[in-house]
Amino acid sequence: MEIKELKSEGEALVATLSGRMDAMTGGEFTDQMGIWIEAGLENFIIDCSKLDYISSAGLRAILMAAKRIKSLNGSLQLAALQESVNNVFSISGFDKIIPIKETLEDALNQ
Amino acid sequence: MEIKELKSEGEALVATLSGRMDAMTGGEFTDQMGIWIEAGLENFIIDCSKLDYISSAGLRAILMAAKRIKSLNGSLQLAALQESVNNVFSISGFDKIIPIKETLEDALNQ
Amino acid sequence: MPSTNSEQIANDYLELAATLKNLPLFMAFVTDRARQSGFSSKRIAEVELVIEEALVNIIDYAYPDREGWLRLNLKTGAEGGLKLEIKDRGVAFNPLEIEDPDLRAELMERPVGGLGVFLIKKFSDNLFWKQQGDENCLTIIFKKRHA
Amino acid sequence: MPSTNSEQIANDYLELAATLKNLPLFMAFVTDRARQSGFSSKRIAEVELVIEEALVNIIDYAYPDREGWLRLNLKTGAEGGLKLEIKDRGVAFNPLEIEDPDLRAELMERPVGGLGVFLIKKFSDNLFWKQQGDENCLTIIFKKRHA
Numbered sequence: 338m339e340i341k342e343l344k345s346e347g348e349a350l351v352a353t354l355s356g357r358m359d360a361m362t363g364g365e366f367t368d369q370m371g372i373w374i375e376a377g378l379e380n381f382i383i384d385c386s387k388l389d390y391i392s393s394a395g396l397r398a399i400l401m402a403a404k405r406i407k408s409l410n411g412s413l414q415l416a417a418l419q420e421s422v423n424n425v426f427s428i429s430g431f432d433k434i435i436p437i438k439e440t441l442e443d444a445l446n447q
Numbered sequence: 448m449e450i451k452e453l454k455s456e457g458e459a460l461v462a463t464l465s466g467r468m469d470a471m472t473g474g475e476f477t478d479q480m481g482i483w484i485e486a487g488l489e490n491f492i493i494d495c496s497k498l499d500y501i502s503s504a505g506l507r508a509i510l511m512a513a514k515r516i517k518s519l520n521g522s523l524q525l526a527a528l529q530e531s532v533n534n535v536f537s538i539s540g541f542d543k544i545i546p547i548k549e550t551l552e553d554a555l556n557q
Numbered sequence: 558m559p560s561t562n563s564e565q566i567a568n569d570y571l572e573l574a575a576t577l578k579n580l581p582l583f584m585a586f587v588t589d590r591a592r593q594s595g596f597s598s599k600r601i602a603e604v605e606l607v608i609e610e611a612l613v614n615i616i617d618y619a620y621p622d623r624e625g626w627l628r629l630n631l632k633t634g635a636e637g638g639l640k641l642e643i644k645d646r647g648v649a650f651n652p653l654e655i656e657d658p659d660l661r662a663e664l665m666e667r668p669v670g671g672l673g674v675f676l677i678k679k680f681s682d683n684l685f686w687k688q689q690g691d692e693n694c695l696t697i698i699f700k701k702r703h704a
Numbered sequence: 705m706p707s708t709n710s711e712q713i714a715n716d717y718l719e720l721a722a723t724l725k726n727l728p729l730f731m732a733f734v735t736d737r738a739r740q741s742g743f744s745s746k747r748i749a750e751v752e753l754v755i756e757e758a759l760v761n762i763i764d765y766a767y768p769d770r771e772g773w774l775r776l777n778l779k780t781g782a783e784g785g786l787k788l789e790i791k792d793r794g795v796a797f798n799p800l801e802i803e804d805p806d807l808r809a810e811l812m813e814r815p816v817g818g819l820g821v822f823l824i825k826k827f828s829d830n831l832f833w834k835q836q837g838d839e840n841c842l843t844i845i846f847k848k849r850h851a
């Protein structure tokens with residue numbers, strides 16, 4: 338998995354996730370979010386258009402981040418999920434607890 | 448494995464081999480040499496600097512090509528072998544039946 | 558020895574230490590065969606998810622205090638599907654007894670975790686568990702579906 | 705079942721159809737373990753060569769008229785080396801009885817082929833063959849060498 342900071346748009350950090358978010362790589366997301374949150378960032382948009390695969394270890398990392406950000410009154414949006422990843426999200430009910438936008442633009446115009 | 452025609456230098460065709468020349472890909476070399484020989488080419492320099500691995504299936508393909516070219520009075524030179532590939536060549540005694548040059552320049556200046 | 562008859566039917570077999578380092582090989586063992594059996598890449602991604610969840614649970618929970626082992630056995634199922642048996646000698650554990658998570662809980666109430674077994678159930682076509690001596694044997698049936 | 709004692713030592717096991725399509729998985733099975741055991745990448749390349757030669761021979765020659773099977777068993781050898789057992793139920797064949805090729809023959813006299821078994825001998829540290837019932841069992845020892 339690769340995590341890349343794309344840009345800052347207003348108050349939000351936009352990052353891209355690519356590759357696989359699984360039991361071997363889920364921790365990288367937790368670590369990177371930790372670094373950004375320690376640095377004072379609170380609003381995040383994650384472009385998932387290049388994220389090919391997610392397992393429960395990935396969902397776990399995203400849920401932990403979402404809870405931490407919520408407790409800071411920040412925001413976390415996911416955008417542009419591939420069909421298979423989106424499917425795992427809705428089956429797990431994550432689409433009801435984390436804002437998911439069809440495109441990156443939708444998230445930015447929020 | 449990838450086979451790429453690099454250029455024609457005088458009478459010789461220079462091609463590069465990259466990747467792995469093994470039981471699954473050795474046939475590609477035989478096929479490509481067949482096409483070039485049918486097209487009337489007789490002199491070949493093969494740049495092996497990007498060839499990472501060779502097994503007996505690769506040696507077989509090279510020996511078949513060398514014999515065919517010899518019977519046409521053509522020439523086949525190999526250049527810039529990586530250490531591990533070079534090692535397989537010398538152990539098999541191929542360095543005594545096929546001209547091997549340290550660099551592509553050495554082969555071209557022949 | 559895994560089989561004793563010399564004219565055997567397709568019966569693929571992999572046994573390795575139950576560590577995360579071996580996960581890619583376990584996954585490739587199943588996905589290579591799924592690909593050879595003509596599973597679509599969409600269905601292969603679902604198969605991958607199910608295997609990852611089942612194996613990571615064994616790696617994480619089955620052997621709390623020692624190095625453990627894990628065995629996969631793949632057979633051809635009905636209509637070109639796959640029948641995967643996963644065996645370990647760890648803690649006796651029947652995933653079919655785990656309750657589904659509450660999908661309607663609010664963000665701050667959602668427990669972290671507890672989705673692995675649920676995803677296994679959702680993306681497999683059939684799931685059996687039995688104890689054989691000191692072994693857990695989980696059988697997962699995958700149909701081709703979107704073939 | 706490949707083993708019956710519950711506290712087993714490292715004993716990795718892979719059984720698949722003897723086809724070229726399965727070669728990458730067979731290779732990964734051995735090279736993953738070699739990497740985990742701290743083999744250098746130079747030595748791993750030699751290990752790969754030996755396995756390819758041994759397996760391709762079984763795929764090509766052991767089962768001339770039917771689909772065949774092939775089993776690998778990896779154990780830890782002396783001083784962190786590896787002990788690989790390759791088993792098949794094909795034609796009885798002892799590679800140690802094959803004569804080495806004539807390396808001094810001229811180009812046009814060199815036969816095409818006949819290098820596989822020779823390379824196996826050159827890059828392995830020890831080689832045993834035995835017949836067990838209707839099985840060929842070839843044992844190859846790899847030392848770490850350039851560790």
Ligand SMILES: Nc1ncnc2c1ncn2[C@@H]1O[C@H](COP(=O)(O)OP(=O)(O)O)[C@@H](O)[C@H]1O
Nearest residue numbers: 614615618619648650655670671672673674675
């Ligand atoms: N192979 C196993 N052996 C023992 N306990 C297990 C096993 N697999 C799962 N469990 C138990 O079932 C629970 C639910 O597993 P799962 O749904 O995968 O979610 P998670 O692993 O995120 O907790 C685990 O927390 C663990 O207590």
Ligand SMILES: Nc1ncnc2c1ncn2[C@@H]1O[C@H](COP(=O)(O)OP(=O)(O)O)[C@@H](O)[C@H]1O
Nearest residue numbers: 761762765766795797802817818819820821822
């Ligand atoms: N597993 C096997 N079963 C039966 N015969 C074999 C086996 N492996 C090798 N042979 C025989 O030994 C010969 C030499 O094998 P090898 O040195 O690998 O060279 P090649 O395969 O290029 O002929 C083969 O041509 C084949 O006749």
